[in-house]
Amino acid sequence: MALASSSLTTVSGFDPESIRGDFPILQTRLHASGDNPGVPLVYLDNAATTQRPRQVIQSLVDVYEKHYANVHRGIHWLSDQSTDLYEEAREKVRTFINAREREEVIFTHGTTESINCVARSWGDANVRAGDEVLLSEMEHHANLVPWYQLAERTGCKVRHLPITDDGRLVMDALPQVLSERTRLVGITAVSNVLGTINPLPEIIRQAHAAGAKVLVDAAQSVPHMATDVQSLDCDFLAFSGHKMLGPSGVGILYGKRALLEEMPPFLGGGSMIRRVRLDGFEPADLPAKFEAGTPPIVPAIGLGAAIDYINQIGLDAIHAHELLLTRRAHDVLEALDAGVRFLGPKPEEKAGIVSFTLKNVHAHDVAQLLDRAGVAVRAGHHCTMPLHKRLSCTSSSRASFYFYNTLGEVETFGRALGDALRIFKRK
Amino acid sequence: MALASSSLTTVSGFDPESIRGDFPILQTRLHASGDNPGVPLVYLDNAATTQRPRQVIQSLVDVYEKHYANVHRGIHWLSDQSTDLYEEAREKVRTFINAREREEVIFTHGTTESINCVARSWGDANVRAGDEVLLSEMEHHANLVPWYQLAERTGCKVRHLPITDDGRLVMDALPQVLSERTRLVGITAVSNVLGTINPLPEIIRQAHAAGAKVLVDAAQSVPHMATDVQSLDCDFLAFSGHKMLGPSGVGILYGKRALLEEMPPFLGGGSMIRRVRLDGFEPADLPAKFEAGTPPIVPAIGLGAAIDYINQIGLDAIHAHELLLTRRAHDVLEALDAGVRFLGPKPEEKAGIVSFTLKNVHAHDVAQLLDRAGVAVRAGHHCTMPLHKRLSCTSSSRASFYFYNTLGEVETFGRALGDALRIFKRK
Amino acid sequence: MPFDRADEDELYQEHILDHYEDPFHRGSCPHTTHAHEDDNPLCGDVVRIELDVDAAADKIQDAYFNGDGCCISQASASMLVEHVTGKSLEEVRNFKAEDMLALFGAKLTPNRQKCCLLSWRVLQQAIYSPTAQATTAEPLGPPRTLEQADREDHGS
């Protein structure tokens, strides 16, 4: 098995050992005490949030120690530096997702805020009672709740594109649930539970043909595979920095310029205005219009450093390596003979996310027992209660990978799971 | 003059030199090139944002290197650590402002988001056409625009409590502008331009007597003077981490529990729900209800470290030292004989903020020329266009202090301003 | 810093696994006078408790639970119904969150405490929730809301 692993490493062409040294937290040993040296951390909770390389951490320290001030508004030296770095970061994001213009890249605080911004600003201005918003059954709560709230405010109807039992969209049903009443389709690029990579181009084509706008929840795709908003032709795209090596507290909303221009501002405050009188205000130009108040300056700059790091590894290498880990994880789980049920399609059809249930062990117990072996996985509904309901389970365990994970870690995961099962099989 | 300064230092009892070493960025020299050693940075833009001590920067590095994971949802070791640190930070904030319960302390991304949350959640649920929101003429755009937006949505009316020519509230007018139609009074604790410290207890007493709620914009007060939300009896209070040594990207919304319980959620997404079905959702308990999505975990923890640092210095010492600097700045500016006009009251009646105009030199030229001498001040309308209009000026220059500023820096500021004036007086 | 870790070996000790795999009174109470069900939506744990309360004797005659969830939530429910069978209502009311954690025995991180306290919360609600059939059931004093239970849970 060790041999198989190492030959597989060669296949992916990328050796995570070459970069793990960049990630201080990956050197952690858990549960050490007294003579017990503890166990190495095996971090497999990357769909929840990723860890950061030294380079990203250092970028934050550098800004705070050398270049920090408030952006845009000052004309002193530090303010110019902060502004330059902040706008450079925007340019890095623009290139990373291939947006046409920098004005289309809005710094928010995360995917959740980005989607809420669209639901409140675009939604309240464009959606009326009787209109429909179409979501899939596999959406994260972040791409469900804002639309339920919109429905409460406007009386619009939320419809759902169904999924198959193995967690793929029922594309044949799309023409039936899409209609001229559909104002927006909200769809995740990659499911954070199933790992399913959705056929965005086809969805967007059909949605546009029906006259609907499309918002892509790209929280789980931008970190792992190349994104080109121009060739996708999506209207909005949202993602989070912390899921792609970036700092805590920054996210992105991409929107087509024409749409963003038309939309009323969302949050009100400094920067987003051109003029304020005692009886009203005029919004500022893009992107400031949607960046009210002091933006997440340093997290945004750190996100730029994260993008530099990812570019250096290469998204193709990242994707290939994650597929390798996913395949291996499927094999390891099946070999346990513990009534494993995978949520989601085959490894070939998904991203590096492996959610599963075991016949006799609850997901929380799996996570707790794996933790004892240093393996961090997540258990619960992963912010997708309707999806879990659809799949008739209340919770699942999830191992999710990033490029710094190794095949050895997948083996550790499998071994630890075997040990856990033995505890429950004592009789 | 040097002697006077050092004797004054003794008066305030706090010597900033003892802690300046903690702030890496304050060691910066500007405009160095070739043989030119440049000039030391004199950072007087603290009302826009403050700098950070090593201890706060290190707290961020520590989390990223040792304790980072997503909070609340995981049950693995790192997630427990992040959650503990995040909740410890909440407890530090709670103690700092003396809130009764931790559930009343909501982590947001800044003052702006905090106020928008109240305007959208509490406002949309409680304010109707014909109702009134009362603001003062000295509010920051962050405490104006969200209410103008509310007025656009609901048809309520925004009224303004006037100010005197020297920038104090006309308290005698309060009974006239307050009425049983007033649903909320939004008031800044300290003006970010005038420095005026407003008589909150009296305002809150009268507002409550009229049946109105009170939101305090405490962005400029919490960093500089003791805050006790229980004795104030305010209903909501908002402030930002970055103005009090904290990291970029975190702020606080305090609200009385009973109000927060009644309010509908603002942003929708993960964590803020108790249950999501395909046809709706139930919100979670406080404080999660208002913390949708992945919160600013690391910035929040860093804010906790900032509070530790401030507590160590002591808010009384900070306030006394800032008064000293403010007095000296007034003297220095008056001595220039350049037609200085101060915006705001006498030093004794305000916080460490000195805004001014000069007869013949535009605020931007002041800032630009001061920058040449390493002195960072801000120029413009400081996000208070209506206030500037009220005072009949389009822009002003502002020097704003924090405890790490020295009397020597105030002298440098005065000298640099004198040099700047000479440039414009060449004929 | 409070990074003391619960001892997980202790968590999955015989005593607890016994309750999980061979629970006390899992099922329906033959003569139910009071019942309540709740879940912990974060993890999907569900617990229902059915009681046979003898109001005259101020006593829990019989107690059953049913549910679905992790080892902690189910084992703790089993321990709880075993523990309260035969107890007076006064005793049940005075049985606080920390008593429940002590009954469970193994140290728990705050996250897992929620699992352990689920059945306790359900029980505290159940004694104020007469079932429709049990028409003979008397009111048992002012009902305590879940929010109150919540606050005590944190406060104590």
Place this chain on the structure above:
Amino acid sequence: MPFDRADEDELYQEHILDHYEDPFHRGSCPHTTHAHEDDNPLCGDVVRIELDVDAAADKIQDAYFNGDGCCISQASASMLVEHVTGKSLEEVRNFKAEDMLALFGAKLTPNRQKCCLLSWRVLQQAIYSPTAQATTAEPLGPPRTLEQADREDHGS
């Protein structure tokens, strides 16, 4: 990293201060055919430009500015009206943002470039803004919107 600093001594050089303190054609144009006014709300700079356009000769006969603001915004306006007096409309249209910055001379950080370009934006709009009195004024081709000007400003 682009931390090249404009040389501020250069910024407040004689040439610029001369224009600021003793501006060219500050005031009202005696025979105004076209005019426009705008401001930079961020700093409060205001510039108004009034033109006397000879449509037949396709020429700016006379140009005046007025306004309030920092040295850069006011000096650059003075330089600009001096520069375009006598120029053809074609020449004015082809006078791009970078030409304006070159005319001003001193290097500027992006923030201060906005001050310098205010008068240029006002001029570009003014040539499409015949005043009501100037009934003889001919349309001067499709008006360019401020947004277009803005984009060229960034794009070039």
